[in-house]
Amino acid sequence: MQGTILSTLARQPTNTEPKKRDYTKIKAKFKAMFDNRQKYISRWKDIRDYQLPFLGVFDDEQDQSKVHTDKINNGVAWESCQIFASGVMSGMTPPSRKWFKLTLENAELAANSKVAEVLDDREQILYAVFAKSNFYNTVHQTYMELPFGQAPMSIMPDAKVGVRFTSYPIGTYALECGSNGDVNTFGRKYRMTADQLVEEFGYNACPDNVKRAFDDGKGNASTFVVCWLVIPNKDRNGKLGNKNMPYSSIYWVEGSNTDEVLRHSGFEEWAIPIARHTTHDLSGYGKGCAWFAQSDAQMLQLLEKDLVTAIELGIKPPMSASSGVIGSVNLFPGGVTEVDTNEKVEPIFNVGIDVANVQAKIQFVSESIKRAYSADLFLMLDNLDAGQMTAREVMERTQEKMQQLGPVVERLQSEFLNPIIERTYGILDRAGIFPPIDDEVAEMLNGLDVKIEYISPLSQAQKMSSLVNIEQYYAFIMSLAQGNANIVQKFNFEEAADIYGVNLGVPIKVIRSNDEYQQLMEQQAQAQQEEQEQAQAMQMAQLAPQMAGAAKQATDAANDGNPVMQQLMGMGV
Missing domain, CATH: 1.20.5 (Single alpha-helices involved in coiled-coils or other helix-helix interfaces)
Incomplete structure (x- = not known):
């Protein structure tokens, strides 16, 4: 069979050029995505200008070195954003401890010592890859972008560390959802020099204008807009190859011919998980902390400006003086101005401004912004991660806040963290990184999906609600037992121990079957x-x-x- 294929290939003309594909529809879809995104741009820029001045890259802003702090008079929103990102980091993906484990839906099979050993080994490899790669740095940057409503992060194979992660700033991408509400289409625009394009995609894949810039020695000075689209592959024909994978990945230079692309490949899994805070429709875009705090942030900047103006008026009030001394009034500390008896130099009006009310309002609005970013809750979670508070103490103090944050946590786990782990697992599995398993375990695992269970501090704090109920019921039974010892038989100690251990994230090997x-x-x-x-x-x-x-x-x-x-x-x- 192999010889037949080789002989057939040998008979084909070597000068035959492959048939070019027309990418008109692909490029039109890309343009439509960015046109649809336009209605969000003004809101994102307002958030950047009033709250998060160091984030965001937009098409119409060529000078990326500019800092957008002109409208910032109080930095509490930026501080709250940092607390939010650090809180989500330490609460959901802490680098210093385990935050997920691999298991099976079948608890009895998962408790099997051989199966548990295989899952634990692969789990340890995933943790090692995350620690060695740039995952934790990149995911923190992604959490910083999340207050805009959504934040994408890609996972790509890497020859050195296995995988490479990249976060994309607001303003550089466009999204689109499928009918089920999950993001399944991602578009991005970014700039590259001619030298970078040739290095990344190869000289032959570049369009003529890029080749000319490279040949003329201007490859480092000439920049081009690169378009990248990841979309479900509806043209799969069952053949092998990266063009027949579940998702297509297509790069091209903006303005190039409809049949010219830099690269057309694909992904086995969804490669750009999108962290979304809150969603209300099928647009793909979300709304986050910064949306909820925007009106307070604008008010806060105005109040701070008014406060500074009031203080300045009190320190340097407008003065009135007779025409005879105008120009000779010495306003420096300790200065002397010579005037006649009937001539005065005095403030035009009494600037007895009480700034306490303004300061109180500023404090109130600042606290409102912090609450919008859940800064109070995440500071408590930092104490939990540092061992200063137990999960139960956090749950008792912030139960209402945890209930509000619960849907966000669930969305981040299902839409963001699950695809990250699944994509990383798939890359490592195809690369042969995982050790082989014996036939007996392979037979037991045949057809079963690995379940991802989260044991992060935030997940544990949420699970504490059910554990508190168990503790309260146990205390109630023990109090009744003082009058009737037989009532203790109503409490299932074995089941309570299993539920408590699982919710606390105790390793499966520690809990006896x-x-x-x-x-x-x-x-x-x-x-x-x-x-x-x-x-x-x-x-x-x-x-x-x-x-x-x-x-x-x-x-x-x-x-x-x-x-x-x-x-x-x-x-x-």
């Missing part, structure tokens, strides 16, 4: 029974000499003619 526990109880009961039998035998052995002595005394008494003993022992007539 029901079969192991039952076998241990039977062994313990048997050991207790044997111990009792041995104690009884020992007691009988200790009593035997005494019983023998008593029998001898009774016999001697009967032999001595004691009629009562003779009758008892059957020796009398």
